[in-house]
Amino acid sequence: MTSFLYRLGRSAFRKRRWVLLLWVAVVAVVGFKGLTAAAGSDDSSSMPGIESQKAFDLIAQRFPGAAADGAGARIVFVAPDGQKVTAAGNREAIEKTVAEAAAGGQVASAVDPFRANAVSEDGTTAYATVTYKVTGKDLSDGSRTELQRALGDARKAGLTVESGGDAVAAQTEAGGIGEAAGVLVAALVLLVTFGSMAAAGLPLLTAVIGVATSMMAILALSSAFGLSSSTGTLATMLGLAVGIDYAMFIVSRYREERGKGHTSLEAAGRATGTAGSAVVFAGLTVVVALAGLSIVGVPMLTKMGLAAAGAVLLSVVIALTLVPALLGFWPDAVLPRALHRRIRKSRGAGAATSTGAASVSGAAAGPGAGAGPRESRWARFVLRRPLPVLLLSVVGLGALALPVADLQLGMSGDEAKPTSTTERRAYDDLAKGFGPGFNGPLTIVVDAQGAPDATGAVNTIVKKIAATDGVVSVSEPRFNQAGDTAIVSATPSTSPTSKQTENLVHTIRGERAGLESATDATFQVTGTTAANIDVAQKMQSALIPYLAVVVGLAFLLLLVVFRSLVVPVKAAVGFLLSVLASLGAVVAVFQWGWAADLLGVEQTGPIMSMMPIFLVGIVFGLAMDYQVFLVSRMREAYVHGQSPGRAMVTGFGHSARVVVAAALIMMSVFSGFVTAGESMIKMIGFGLAIAVLFDAFVVRMAFVPAVLALLGHRAWWLPRWLDRVLPRVDIEGEALTRADVEGKALTGADVEAEATAHGDTPGAQPSERSRETAGI
Structure with missing residues (x-):
């Protein structure tokens, strides 16, 4: 794979104009299709497999027009x-x-x-x-x-x-100024990390192109596949996240290779071959996590997951083709000032290579050019004290995960909105005037088709439900035209999100078996409150299988990438620690109310039902990104002959700063949602930001190097029989260290010979042809 990507990067660099024209054509065609496509149907409320959905479908069948979707x-x-x-x-x-x-x-x-x-x-x-x-x-x-x-x-x-x-x-704006501030902070982090406007802007540009293309593709396919406007939410979020990350890692590796003395053409090829290999496998892990959302059995989640997976794949393709092509247009603009000055000075002095690469070999190339002093200092500290670092990270994350034991899933409504909104004040006024359960009535659908006396059967069931503890009142039954089905509204004595109301729903459903045998009629419980309870239970029961699938498949991918049994296990354990700790923090703030005032959370309550699934999917993808990019550099150093400890320090020094920058960017973007007015948006933004914080700075920067330092050579052990079975992918760029790669690296002599063949004299400004050959 490394050799193929190496050639792909060089080809994109040399044929940059054609690559750019191709992407312009793709964006134009997809954009036109998206803007002219018919709108898709919004089936986001469909939730097959739960009783409340079955009851809703029965109402639509027996009471035509009753399920009107008007506002x-x-x-x-x-x-x-x-x-x-x-x-x-x-x-x-x-x-x-x-x-x-x-x-x-x-x-x-x-x-x-x-x-x-x-x-x-x-x-x-x-x-x-x-x-x-x-x-x-x-x-x-x-x-x-x-x-x-x-x-x-x-x-x-x-x-x-x-x-x-x-x-x-519909009038309420869920956004806040924090989103724009988050993007601004992300741009500043890129600028500080790379020290170059071009290097900072290129990842943002390609990420925006990828997100825009993905959204236009979703719009173009919305009618054919029943995609709604909400389908692209996750695709936008993840497309922007991984798009920045993937482009940033390739640009960083390009700067490093230029600092080693390679020409711009050769550096683009090597960056695409090495960092590009990591991008491919990191992208595959994200796709696994997103496609795994389909096992939950919720159409909306399946479509959102698959759409986001497509956005991630598009980000990978852009990183492997458009990024090296854009580097071809501005090969020196992305370099740090020191290296840029050296190259210009070398050209002015008539250096042998038109890029000046030979004379600047070993020059600092910014992040990724070598083991940074701060990063290496921390890595050496972990190497000396791996056990305390490991214990501290595990105990700390474990303590933060304790609130997960009290996790309560649900769907908050107007009661979770700020008191500054009229919806929240209307909710409070109704609860005060009519009782706390008035805002969440239960709808009972009685099916008496098989009963000899439909009216008598319905009345018997209604009386039984009215006599149930926790029911304040029951409305008069409303029969359909055929007289064999009735709808009844039951008002609980407790609020819609309380545990008592959930228990009441289970109690009413538990009475069904006895009433069916006595009346030959059956009933189902639905309504917003019952639906929220059913959805929460469905999400909670799907969480463990979802985790097992995505972690299992990712284990296989990481096994192939790192050719180690320990590294994939360590990656999975670290991911679980960060996810559980972030969920624990969400429970502590939004359910228990700890520090809720600092985030502007005015009403605590259950955690949004889909929050854990979203958190697992998104954080898993980002965590595996950081895992692949960080540990692949460690394995690269190990494969090239360094000792396990030295390889850990070298790989950490090469990648840590860029991984930190990527994490800070994601935290900035996600934290921007905390300023939103909606409690649910706050919850998502806070959960994702804190999860990235835990995973990038605790798991990847402390837990991972501590485990590797403790295990030494054993961390990279793989049984011989398994080593023979697994395919080899060479993510470390071993093939590039040998002279058997098609299209070998261009040296200064190669460039001089190419320039002479096209009429250029050594030391003079190169012609357009020689510039293209040399990669200027």
């Missing part, structure tokens, strides 16, 4: 202290507000609270429901403005008026 808004009215909403003046203002809301252009209906019995027992609170003809994403700004204008009359009358629902939530 909805709930207007909550609260009377001033000492008054009631039923007072003449208040009632008149409420009725006027509802009538004005009903007159909106996209409104299907608006229900008066006094006609719908939507007034609290104490008369202090009432609510009106507004239903729209279109979905939330299709609701116009004018319709939202009309709704807010309608609320003004009731407020003028002295009533407190708040609103909730997806029609209102």
Whole structure:
């Protein structure tokens, strides 16, 4: 593989114009297809295999039109202290507000609270429901403005008026200035790391090209494969992350090879052959993690995972082709100033090589050019004291992982939003006026097709559910046209996210067997609250199989890459430590409330159901990136004859600074989401940022070198029979150290001979042809 990638890098460098034109054509074609493609259907709510989804499908079948997907808004009215909403003046203002809301252009209906019995027992609170003809994403700004204008009359009358629902939530911007700040910090980290605007900008440029192309491809395929706008969320996040990482590692290795005295052409080939090999296998581990999301059995997750996997593959291809091509246009611009000055001085003095590489051999090339003093100092410290470092890292991460034992999954709603939002205030007003369970009613679907007396069977089931502890009230059953199916709404006494409500759902379902035998009818529990409970259980049960699959497949890949039994095991253990520690930190902050005020978390509650799966998938990919790039340099030094300890120090010094830079970039990007207004966005941003912190700085910088230092030669041991079976991939560039690679490195003499053949004289400025041959 190294030889193939070496030739690929040289070819892309030499034929840079054709490579650039090819990528411009690809971006143009994919962009045109994406912008002109029909929108895909949004099936993100589909969750097969759970009872609440089966009940929802039954409602859609037996009650045609009942499962309308139009947006909805709930207007909550609260009377001033000492008054009631039923007072003449208040009632008149409420009725006027509802009538004005009903007159909106996209409104299907608006229900008066006094006609719908939507007034609290104490008369202090009432609510009106507004239903729209279109979905939330299709609701116009004018319709939202009309709704807010309608609320003004009731407020003028002295009533407190708040609103909730997806029609209102669509107005809420989840973003914050932190996202832009995160990208800015990432650019600054690249600039500080490389000391060159070109070297810092090239990874950002190629990453943006990759993300834009991926998103346009997702849009182009949205109609054919049922992809929605949310499908590209993970693809954007990971495409940007690995796109920067992969390009940065190749640019870093290119600078290192130039510092060793190689021509720009040869350096591009060697960087693509060595760092490019690591990019390929790092990308494969990420693809394994993302494609593994399909085993969860959730269509949305499967599509998001596969789309993100495609984005990662595209990032790999861009890193292997477009990056060396762009280096061909500006071969010296990405170099540090010291090396750049040496090359220009060498050219001016008429050096033998047109790039001046021969005279600057061994010059510092910035990150990756050699073992940095700080990095090597830390590596030598770990080499001297491996056991304390190992114990401290394991014990520290283990302690941070302890809160995971209390992990509670769920889906928070308006109660998790800041109190500055009208949705949160409407939620609180309804809970105060109608009880904490009012915001999360349970929908019971009774199927009495097989019962001789459908009405009697439904009434028997309703009475039993109403008598269940924890149920405050049960609505009158609403039958379908055939009279064999009914829908009932049951209001719990506790909030939707409480453990008591979850237990109540299980209790009601546990009564089904006895009622079925007594009535010849059956029922299912659905609704938002029950669906959230079912999804949480599905995600929790899928987490362990998902971990087993991705870690197992990654073990096989790393076994092939490093030809060692210990290194893949160490990588898997380190990854599990970082993931568990980050989940523990998320539980401590967002569920227990530790330091929640510092992050602006106003309401603690269950952890988002998909958070652990997302965290495992994304962090696994990034962790394996850092593992491959860091340890491959250690193995490269070991294969080339260094002792295990010395190889660890050498590899650490070569790669640590770039790995740290990559981790800081990812932490900056992810931390930007912590400033968002939505608690769920905060949770994702915090979880990913803290996971990268633990994995890059604790696991890869302490745990990994400590294990290697303790094991010595045994770390690279592989049984002979397994060594014969495994394919050889030469990720360390062993083939490039021998003279048997097709298209050998160009020396100064080669360049001089090539220049003379095209009419250039040694010491003069090279012609365009000789410049291209030499790689200038």
